[in-house]
Amino acid sequence: MSVAQEPAAGPAAIQRRGRFRPGDAILYVVTCAAALTGVVLLGLITHEVLTQAWPAMQKFGLGFLTTQAWGDKGNTLFGAKSFIFGTVVTSFGALLLATPISLAIALFLSELAPRWIRSVVAPLVELLAAIPSVVLGLWGILVLGPFITGTLGPAIHGTLGWVPIFSTKPTVGSNMFAAILILTIMIIPIVSSICRELFVSVPAELKDGALALGATRWEVVRGVVFPYARAGIAAALILGLGRALGEAIAVTQVIGNRVAINKSLFDPGDTLASRIAGQYQGADTALQVASLVYLAVILLVFSLIANLAAQLIVRRVAGRHQV
Amino acid sequence: MSANAPTADLFRSERMRRRRIVNRLVEGAATVAALLAVALLVIVVSSVVRQGWSAINVDFFTKTPAIYTGFGPRPASGISSAIIGTLIIIGIALVMALPVGVLTAIYLNELAPRKLASVLTLAFDVLNGIPAIVLGIFVFIFVVVGHGQAAWKASFALAILMVPMIARSTQEVLAVVPASMREASLALGAAKWRTTLSVVLPQAVGGIVTGATLATARAAGETAPLLFTSALYSDSVSYDPRQPIASIPMFIFTSAEQADPVLHQQAWGAAAVLIGIILIASLIARWFADRSVRRLKGER
Amino acid sequence: MKAFVTRRKRPLAVLSVLTVAIATAVAISVGGAQARSSADELKGAGATFPAPLIAAWQQKYEAAKGVKVSYNPIGSGGGISAISNKTVDFGASDAPMTPDQFKSCGGCVELPWALSATAVMYNLPGLPNNLHITGPIIAGIYLGQIKKWNDPKIKAVNKGVNLPSLDVTPVYRSDSSGTSFNFTTYLNTVSRQWKSQIGRGTTVNWPAGVGARGSSGVSGVVSRTQGAVGYADIAYSLKNHLKFFSVQNRAKKFARPGLAGIKAAAQADRKFNPQSNELSIVNPPGSPRFAKAYPICTYTYVILRMQSDKANLLKPFVTWALTSGQQYGPALIFQPIPKYVVIRGKATLKKVHS
Numbered sequence: 003m004s005v006a007q008e009p010a011a012g013p014a015a016i017q018r019r020g021r022f023r024p025g026d027a028i029l030y031v032v033t034c035a036a037a038l039t040g041v042v043l044l045g046l047i048t049h050e051v052l053t054q055a056w057p058a059m060q061k062f063g064l065g066f067l068t069t070q071a072w073g074d075k076g077n078t079l080f081g082a083k084s085f086i087f088g089t090v091v092t093s094f095g096a097l098l099l100a101t102p103i104s105l106a107i108a109l110f111l112s113e114l115a116p117r118w119i120r121s122v123v124a125p126l127v128e129l130l131a132a133i134p135s136v137v138l139g140l141w142g143i144l145v146l147g148p149f150i151t152g153t154l155g156p157a158i159h160g161t162l163g164w165v166p167i168f169s170t171k172p173t174v175g176s177n178m179f180a181a182i183l184i185l186t187i188m189i190i191p192i193v194s195s196i197c198r199e200l201f202v203s204v205p206a207e208l209k210d211g212a213l214a215l216g217a218t219r220w221e222v223v224r225g226v227v228f229p230y231a232r233a234g235i236a237a238a239l240i241l242g243l244g245r246a247l248g249e250a251i252a253v254t255q256v257i258g259n260r261v262a263i264n265k266s267l268f269d270p271g272d273t274l275a276s277r278i279a280g281q282y283q284g285a286d287t288a289l290q291v292a293s294l295v296y297l298a299v300i301l302l303v304f305s306l307i308a309n310l311a312a313q314l315i316v317r318r319v320a321g322r323h324q325v
Numbered sequence: 326m327s328a329n330a331p332t333a334d335l336f337r338s339e340r341m342r343r344r345r346i347v348n349r350l351v352e353g354a355a356t357v358a359a360l361l362a363v364a365l366l367v368i369v370v371s372s373v374v375r376q377g378w379s380a381i382n383v384d385f386f387t388k389t390p391a392i393y394t395g396f397g398p399r400p401a402s403g404i405s406s407a408i409i410g411t412l413i414i415i416g417i418a419l420v421m422a423l424p425v426g427v428l429t430a431i432y433l434n435e436l437a438p439r440k441l442a443s444v445l446t447l448a449f450d451v452l453n454g455i456p457a458i459v460l461g462i463f464v465f466i467f468v469v470v471g472h473g474q475a476a477w478k479a480s481f482a483l484a485i486l487m488v489p490m491i492a493r494s495t496q497e498v499l500a501v502v503p504a505s506m507r508e509a510s511l512a513l514g515a516a517k518w519r520t521t522l523s524v525v526l527p528q529a530v531g532g533i534v535t536g537a538t539l540a541t542a543r544a545a546g547e548t549a550p551l552l553f554t555s556a557l558y559s560d561s562v563s564y565d566p567r568q569p570i571a572s573i574p575m576f577i578f579t580s581a582e583q584a585d586p587v588l589h590q591q592a593w594g595a596a597a598v599l600i601g602i603i604l605i606a607s608l609i610a611r612w613f614a615d616r617s618v619r620r621l622k623g624e625r
Numbered sequence: 626m627k628a629f630v631t632r633r634k635r636p637l638a639v640l641s642v643l644t645v646a647i648a649t650a651v652a653i654s655v656g657g658a659q660a661r662s663s664a665d666e667l668k669g670a671g672a673t674f675p676a677p678l679i680a681a682w683q684q685k686y687e688a689a690k691g692v693k694v695s696y697n698p699i700g701s702g703g704g705i706s707a708i709s710n711k712t713v714d715f716g717a718s719d720a721p722m723t724p725d726q727f728k729s730c731g732g733c734v735e736l737p738w739a740l741s742a743t744a745v746m747y748n749l750p751g752l753p754n755n756l757h758i759t760g761p762i763i764a765g766i767y768l769g770q771i772k773k774w775n776d777p778k779i780k781a782v783n784k785g786v787n788l789p790s791l792d793v794t795p796v797y798r799s800d801s802s803g804t805s806f807n808f809t810t811y812l813n814t815v816s817r818q819w820k821s822q823i824g825r826g827t828t829v830n831w832p833a834g835v836g837a838r839g840s841s842g843v844s845g846v847v848s849r850t851q852g853a854v855g856y857a858d859i860a861y862s863l864k865n866h867l868k869f870f871s872v873q874n875r876a877k878k879f880a881r882p883g884l885a886g887i888k889a890a891a892q893a894d895r896k897f898n899p900q901s902n903e904l905s906i907v908n909p910p911g912s913p914r915f916a917k918a919y920p921i922c923t924y925t926y927v928i929l930r931m932q933s934d935k936a937n938l939l940k941p942f943v944t945w946a947l948t949s950g951q952q953y954g955p956a957l958i959f960q961p962i963p964k965y966v967v968i969r970g971k972a973t974l975k976k977v978h979s
Binding site for chain 3 (some may be wrong): 008071072073075076077143147148151170174175176216254258259260261272280281283284285286287288289291315
Binding site for chain 2 (some may be wrong): 019023026028029030032033034035036037038039040041043044046048050051053054084095102103104105106109110111113115125126127128129130132133136138139140141143144145187190191194201218219220221223225228241244247248249250251255275278281282285294295298301302305306308309310312315317
């Protein structure tokens with residue numbers, strides 16, 4: 003313990019003085035190893051997936067993304083175009099439907115509802131998030147599908163049939179519209195619970211100030227809450243989008259598994275995740291397997307972008323509001 | 326006020342009235358939206374309960390799935406092997422994920438330098454966002470190809486899913502443990518590891534249990550990883566973790582797409598059981614969360 | 626004080642960890658007990674087409690010989706990849722393996738072990754069973770050219786039937802399917818446009834309609850969708866009470882996918898492909914011998930590794946399936962395989978050793 007070696011005496015210096023505890027080192031090593039598994043797994047996943055997809059990436063290159071084909075030319079031509087289209091349409095369509103509903107729910111639970119309603123409705127909305135996707139898919143096949151072909155589809159087609167996205171009448175319960183509805187049900191609880199926490203965390207004095215100036219509740223929300231929580235809302239929406247992008251099971255149960263780019267939402271289609279789920283087990287040629295993993299690579303890129311964007315927004319907001 | 330500028334009064338109340346109407350409309354829309362969400366939940370859960378009720382009987386919980394070829398009398402069947410299979414798979418996943426999650430949280434919260442902690446936390450958050458189907462493919466490539474499917478491989482995939490959730494929940498509760506406790510323990514001469522294990526960690530048990538049960542609830546419903554690691558459609562019954570075993574989500578998935586109405590009913594029944602399991606797990610998690618928050622708040 | 630809290634919480638934590646650990650240990654040991662019996666078990670995976678017959682075989686074989694056979698119907702493609710990846714003891718496929726697939730399998734043999742027909746099922750409430758249809762019409766439907774049930778072409782072969790103005794929804798297999806292989810092989814022979822535009826395979830680019838997983842998935846969609854038409858092994862049609870077409874064969878007769886139709890069609894090919902033992906009996910010629918033949922029949926094959934640890938269990942099982950097992954076929958509309966196929970199968974089986 004020579005004092006001459008010590009740098010300026012701070013808390014770290016105080017800790018360094020004293021006996022060496024092997025227990026400390028063991029704890030450090032063990033927990034550090036555990037914490038590194040996250041990074042290790044991320045690296046492993048990326049590596050394995052890229053390696054498996056490599057034969058297809060080599061053969062098709064980036065043209066894979068613009069080719070609409072699957073198993074053409076004697077099971078030699080594969081392309082992701084229709085699945086990228088399906089993924090984008092279903093995810094963004096669901097986000098479009100879910101955004102106003104989720105924001106409204108978050109507002110209701112944070113601003114409008116009396117305490118007793120809040121304590122009843124909030125757990126119910128969270129419960130919606132707890133319904134497994136396979137159960138939603140089951141409901142989609144047996145309840146929503148017949149409802150779309152029997153009632154909802156003809157009604158929408160009858161009144162809005164001139165709009166391209168509703169231009170055909172749904173004959174089968176499995177179509178893009180059903181997938182969009184199911185994904186909407188999945189996104190709503192995620193976005194609304196995050197937004198609700200955001201709205202609650204808006205400083206009361208900002209809201210009170212607006213109210214004192216004579217603003218109505220809605221004007222407080224529009225003028226104070228939304229601008230304050232803007233970034234957080236964006237992050238919540240992106241997280242919801244990420245969930246929708248990656249959903250494989252419920253979508254593959256209700257979307258109709260068609261390799262096609264159709265204008266109408268009442269036609270079947272397919273998404274990246276759904277095609278992987280449907281075909282992976284039965285893929286019988288190496289090229290087909292590699293093409294499916296190539297789809298997974300594309301899906302991984304999409305969801306990584308969405309996830310990182312949301313995380314970065316959250317971190318920047320958290321840093322700003324630390325003041 | 327005096328009767329000056331009656332027109333000004335009119336303007337004010339006119340605009341005020343419009344603003345109030347808009348306010349009412351928005352409040353109404355928000356209420357409708359919340360009711361819509363509740364209605365959706367009620368519709369889905371009531372479908373499950375209503376349809377599944379007829380399938381639930383003693384046989385359902387005691388017999389195993391049977392393949393019915395359509396000829397001859399239908400054998401009695403149930404989902405007992407699927408229920409046990411799900412419990413086994415989740416159990417092994419929990420044993421894999423819990424230590425890793427808790428140790429990770431300890432490192433990130435107590436021991437790591439700040440910069441490293443934020444990078445590693447980001448890594449786990451990104452891991453959390455990877456779609457389950459990609460995890461399934463990864464585990465398939467990593468351990469299944471060449472060796473065969475197995476229940477523990479399904480557990481491995483689910484554990485990857487669960488670790489970020491457990492780590493985050495444990496981190497949150499570790500952060501709430503007051504610094505004064507740690508300092509007091511260190512001041513008394515206890516080593517850092519002793520402090521962490523005997524003083525800090527016991528305080529965090531509530532949060533750990535919350536995180537574990539929430540992660541379990543989520544993993545219980547995941548189907549995509551099971552497709553690649555433990556997909557058993559046939560009626561053979563196995564509880565060996567080194568073989569693929571039946572599970573409730575796979576049962577629902579395969580029964581839903583068939584044409585047999587009896588299988589549909591059993592799928593609804595299995596969905597009811599699954600939702601029941603998840604509901605119980607969520608309630609336990611919430612109870613523990615409330616309890617530990619109350620305890621920690623009380624200690625202050 | 627704080628010490629009290631710590632002491633009270635610790636038993637809880639220890640208890641919960643112990644419970645989980647004990648439960649898992651129990652589960653693993655119970656599972657381990659089962660593991661001892663897996664030495665007497667054969668694992669298979671593959672086509673959904675023969676799944677009904679294999680299900681019957683599983684029961685009867687275990688009762689007769691005490692050996693458990695488990696079968697995972699994940700589609701022909703899945704069967705081929707499973708046996709290539711050595712994750713099962715035997716694979717099953719309706720599609721014969723290509724030379725490339727034999728190469729990736731690395732030392733596999735294939736032989737036909739069951740024989741049945743692919744029914745074309747339809748959902749038209751109120752209409753009789755066994756309506757008439759021709760190959761070109763089926764191709765037209767699956768090409769998306771024939772869109773309504775009261776299309777003149779369909780009416781022409783179903784005089785007197787009141788066909789509704791309902792949309793036709795063709796249903797196909799979205800997964801890699803030997804039944805698709807059989808069906809598209811047939812369409813290749815009846816439609817030049819299909820042959821040049823789409824071709825045949827276990828996975829093709831279906832131009833119209835909706836996809837479903839497995840023969841059960843196709844049956845499921847057809848049963849739920851009015852106006853739908855789909856293809857699957859005849860056993861699925863019967864099991865789910867779905868109506869199926871009588872398809873016109875080359876002898877210009879409308880034949881049903883029954884045992885007589887399959888038996889007549891099986892005469893069409895006696896020459897085995899040297900590598901895969903394929904026998905192609907799709908759309909037999911129009912001579913009087915094939916007057917009763919149903920044009921969309923197929924053999925279905927079992928794939929084995931030539932070197933297998935389970936050879937001493939596999940060979941008796943496959944031999945039994947080729948011989949005694951065939952008697953359970955007719956109830957499920959699987960026609961017992963002809964003698965020369967049994968002989969060939971046994972000869973191929975000799976190549977399997979441990």
